[in-house]
Amino acid sequence: MTEAAVSVWQLRWRRLARDRVALGALSVLVLLYVLCFSAAWIELWLDVTGVDTDLMSRFDPIDARHWLGSDEAGRDEFTRILRGGQISLSIGLFAALGSSFVGTVIGAMAGYFRGRVDMVLMRFTDFMLAMPALPVLIILAAIDLTKLGFSQDFVRSGAAGYWRIVLIVTLLGWTTVARLVRAATLSLVEREFVLAARAQGASSLRILWVHVLPNAVTPIIVATTLRMGGVILTESALSFLGVGIQPPSTSWGSMLTNAQELMASNPLLAVYPGAAILLAVIAINFVGDGLQSAFDPRADPH
Amino acid sequence: MHTVYGMTALLETTNLTVSFGDRAGWFRPAREVLAVRSVSLALQAGEVLAVVGESGSGKTTLARALLGLVPIAAGEVRYDGCDTATMTAPQALAMRRSVQMVFQDPFGSLDPRLPVGAIIAEPLDIHRIGNPASRRARVAELMGLVGLPADAAGRYPHQFSGGQRQRIAFARALAPSPRVIIADEPLSALDVSIQSQMLNMAAELRARLGLAYLIISHDLAAVHHIADRVATMYLGRIVEVSDVDALFTRPAHPYTAALLAAVPRIGAGKWVPGAALGGDIPSPLAPPTGCAFHPRCPAASSLCATATPDMRAIRAGHDVACHHPLGTA
Amino acid sequence: MGRFLLGRITGAGIVLLLKSFVIFALIGLMPGDPLDLMMNANPETTPEQMAHLRAMYGVDLPITQRYWTWLVAALQGDFGYSRIQHRPVLDIIIPALGNTLILTGAAFVLSTTLAVTLGTIAALKRGTWIDRIINLFAFAGISVPSFWLGLLMIYLFAVRLGWLPAGGMPRPEQGYGGMLAHLAMPVMTLVIVETGGLARYARAAMIEVLSQDYIRTARAKGLTDRRMLVRHALRNALIPVLTLVALQLGGLFSGAALTEAMFAWRGMGRLILEAILGNDYNLALVCLMFVTATILIANICADIAYTWLDPRISLGKRRR
Ligand SMILES: Nc1ncnc2c1ncn2[C@@H]1O[C@H](COP(=O)(O)OP(=O)(O)O)[C@@H](O)[C@H]1O
Ligand code: SF4
Ligand SMILES: [Mg+2]
Numbered sequence: 001m002t003e004a005a006v007s008v009w010q011l012r013w014r015r016l017a018r019d020r021v022a023l024g025a026l027s028v029l030v031l032l033y034v035l036c037f038s039a040a041w042i043e044l045w046l047d048v049t050g051v052d053t054d055l056m057s058r059f060d061p062i063d064a065r066h067w068l069g070s071d072e073a074g075r076d077e078f079t080r081i082l083r084g085g086q087i088s089l090s091i092g093l094f095a096a097l098g099s100s101f102v103g104t105v106i107g108a109m110a111g112y113f114r115g116r117v118d119m120v121l122m123r124f125t126d127f128m129l130a131m132p133a134l135p136v137l138i139i140l141a142a143i144d145l146t147k148l149g150f151s152q153d154f155v156r157s158g159a160a161g162y163w164r165i166v167l168i169v170t171l172l173g174w175t176t177v178a179r180l181v182r183a184a185t186l187s188l189v190e191r192e193f194v195l196a197a198r199a200q201g202a203s204s205l206r207i208l209w210v211h212v213l214p215n216a217v218t219p220i221i222v223a224t225t226l227r228m229g230g231v232i233l234t235e236s237a238l239s240f241l242g243v244g245i246q247p248p249s250t251s252w253g254s255m256l257t258n259a260q261e262l263m264a265s266n267p268l269l270a271v272y273p274g275a276a277i278l279l280a281v282i283a284i285n286f287v288g289d290g291l292q293s294a295f296d297p298r299a300d301p302h
Numbered sequence: 303m304h305t306v307y308g309m310t311a312l313l314e315t316t317n318l319t320v321s322f323g324d325r326a327g328w329f330r331p332a333r334e335v336l337a338v339r340s341v342s343l344a345l346q347a348g349e350v351l352a353v354v355g356e357s358g359s360g361k362t363t364l365a366r367a368l369l370g371l372v373p374i375a376a377g378e379v380r381y382d383g384c385d386t387a388t389m390t391a392p393q394a395l396a397m398r399r400s401v402q403m404v405f406q407d408p409f410g411s412l413d414p415r416l417p418v419g420a421i422i423a424e425p426l427d428i429h430r431i432g433n434p435a436s437r438r439a440r441v442a443e444l445m446g447l448v449g450l451p452a453d454a455a456g457r458y459p460h461q462f463s464g465g466q467r468q469r470i471a472f473a474r475a476l477a478p479s480p481r482v483i484i485a486d487e488p489l490s491a492l493d494v495s496i497q498s499q500m501l502n503m504a505a506e507l508r509a510r511l512g513l514a515y516l517i518i519s520h521d522l523a524a525v526h527h528i529a530d531r532v533a534t535m536y537l538g539r540i541v542e543v544s545d546v547d548a549l550f551t552r553p554a555h556p557y558t559a560a561l562l563a564a565v566p567r568i569g570a571g572k573w574v575p576g577a578a579l580g581g582d583i584p585s586p587l588a589p590p591t592g593c594a595f596h597p598r599c600p601a602a603s604s605l606c607a608t609a610t611p612d613m614r615a616i617r618a619g620h621d622v623a624c625h626h627p628l629g630t631a
Numbered sequence: 632m633g634r635f636l637l638g639r640i641t642g643a644g645i646v647l648l649l650k651s652f653v654i655f656a657l658i659g660l661m662p663g664d665p666l667d668l669m670m671n672a673n674p675e676t677t678p679e680q681m682a683h684l685r686a687m688y689g690v691d692l693p694i695t696q697r698y699w700t701w702l703v704a705a706l707q708g709d710f711g712y713s714r715i716q717h718r719p720v721l722d723i724i725i726p727a728l729g730n731t732l733i734l735t736g737a738a739f740v741l742s743t744t745l746a747v748t749l750g751t752i753a754a755l756k757r758g759t760w761i762d763r764i765i766n767l768f769a770f771a772g773i774s775v776p777s778f779w780l781g782l783l784m785i786y787l788f789a790v791r792l793g794w795l796p797a798g799g800m801p802r803p804e805q806g807y808g809g810m811l812a813h814l815a816m817p818v819m820t821l822v823i824v825e826t827g828g829l830a831r832y833a834r835a836a837m838i839e840v841l842s843q844d845y846i847r848t849a850r851a852k853g854l855t856d857r858r859m860l861v862r863h864a865l866r867n868a869l870i871p872v873l874t875l876v877a878l879q880l881g882g883l884f885s886g887a888a889l890t891e892a893m894f895a896w897r898g899m900g901r902l903i904l905e906a907i908l909g910n911d912y913n914l915a916l917v918c919l920m921f922v923t924a925t926i927l928i929a930n931i932c933a934d935i936a937y938t939w940l941d942p943r944i945s946l947g948k949r950r951r
Contacts, residue, residue, distance in 0.1 A: 132885035132922040135903045144662040192411035199369045200428045201398035214415040236776050267786050274779030281774035
């Protein structure tokens, strides 16, 4: 009985903690986030800048101050990577959370209300799924917001560029979660504990919030994690093509656009940002995979 | 003392019919299952009514229809004299508070993500009874009442045995001080030794709290000691209703008699028509004509295959739907 | 079956129609309009000429009317002209389709074969270091940005080693050798990126099959003919894998867009990117419609394949 006296989450955490690969990947990921969001302090400490150009120190070699050298505009490459990471990693987080939120709401409504609601929402999901993703993302990223009535100043601002990417990646990324949540909801509403709540006169909102979603949280968490990796790859591709994050803001993808031109003379400048993307995404995917097996109900002692 | 005519029953159905259907598909016509057919049944305050019948006879559906968990095709359900179809929202909520349900599967009816304390407190939350502190106190009291250990509130359902889980479900049903508990095969998933403990507990609580029970079972022996009255159900219909003693000593419907014959302790040594029940319950998709029991009935006549028998009283407090009730001819 | 297909095709047709409108509207929101671009190209246009052009092109009409005009023409087989290339859209698309088919077809065959092989090995050697290494490679493939991979390859094989052309199409006189040389890097990129997910899927399917009773019984009975065992299991494990493959066919034309762009391969994907980024509205629109239609057809094929391969599922009930 003492062994049994732990919650589901404690069991899951124990299983995850035994998975060395997942734990290693989680540490790498946490470290990446912490480093990137400490960029300003690291710049102070090393007395470098990843933001301002310094034409006197273009293409500096690697040394104690410039851990990865400096780029074509004399900016410190290491801290610039960290600054780019702030954008890439936070977009990954926000857009993945956004997609999960939208997908959860749509999937839960379809699975709970069934019938017409379900049919309309699922046709809509199919509609979204049959989009050639990258071209549509590029169009959405390139849309002229002034044609939608936004002011020039707003459209040119860095924040608009940032949130636009978050928004469009969210808009095209919710379908997987919606399908997972719908499937989970459809089977959960047939379970007797949901009937028990309905017999009490519980509202739909309460049933969804208290009984359905907490029981569907496993696939949601796993899908959100894996989605983060996908978002980071998508953002980097858009920025690389010049329709994502715009200068003076920078992300790992947009750093690669510049580096591409200097490939022949300074290949390392093209290696770092891509390696950062690979590291972040692979860590995320390993964490997602670890969560999936740690949450696998077949491993639960009943 | 049992059926008091002229008085309003606590929970009552008239010609209640529940049908499950699906629309026609591409390769087959629409199907309709009449899971409950024209059932009229009354539960008086404080009494224990058992509904027995083989699996598939519509008992679960009947219980769910009483609580409005499945759509009603025809007939009505009345609580305290009020038709549930025309109740106002506050009336409906009051009924849901007073009529509680215990489900068959103690593993399925408790939310695995909630600690036991939250599960038991759920009716209090939904019906806004008391404040957080009083709810906690009430949960502790209920756990004592059903014999759960005091530290159970913080643990999760998967950490309990089937019997303990059914105690949790029972505590949840008792939480809002109901007048009726509908229990759908509450014991069938439990070991025999635990079954009798649970029965004793249920009987004791009934006496203490003045509860009425509607107990559903496929096992006559299990309800023998606790029921005041027994209704037998076959293919969606109630075929016999009687005081428990009359039913056990003088069953009038051949189906009830067959069920009794299948129970060694009760049936042994008594006169039973034919042997225990042969064959399977027919598909409710295509029920037999006339009396639905006639293909399996040892007493069937040609009339039975064509005419559906109506429910009629053969003595006070003993109704049966059979053309040739036992012990009368 | 016939009605099922009819239903699916009608549904797909409706989706295609809706989508053409959405894409038409979205493209209309992209910066500039065709006439601004014409005017920039020829600064001498007078205001009168402008007004005439605006009327002729119907730029000021509401979006629904412009869409209707476009749709009626398209249904009659007139897909219009490319603004940049001054050629009928279809004349541009057809050679691009051929090029894409060569590239993605080659990558597709290679990556599916490789994925099934690796997945099967990993499943049979579950828990060993071989399994772990295959898993690591699979994850790396899933996680690597394809354009970055392309950049690195170009640097290594074209700039440093000079073994392969940095990109572009082979000239006819270069023959098969030239074709292979030009295909090598883009195909490698696609194979690396696509194999990982499929291999993990194949591994899971294989493990599932291997744990089923009849295989376990066969093993317990001392069925030591490994080859037979594997063949038996493989046939069953292939069902879900092939379904996934069929679904992925939908990305055949647009999925390789970034890779095509990196290696200047004149395929559909690159054409779409160029058309969008170069404001060639009509070309982009027609290309996207074409790609969407392929996705929808691939989805229907995947459903049919799934049903055909797995008799337990009856058509008409969609998988959840
Ligand atoms: N949700 C449902 N949909 C369709 N048929 C149902 C449903 N629930 C029950 N049935 C059918 O109704 C009949 C009675 O079932 P049930 O009420 O569960 O019987 P019991 O509880 O006596 O075993 C059965 O034939 C069953 O198949
Ligand atoms: S009516 Fe006829 S068939 Fe039905 S139970 Fe009575 S005797 Fe048997
Ligand atoms: Mg039942």
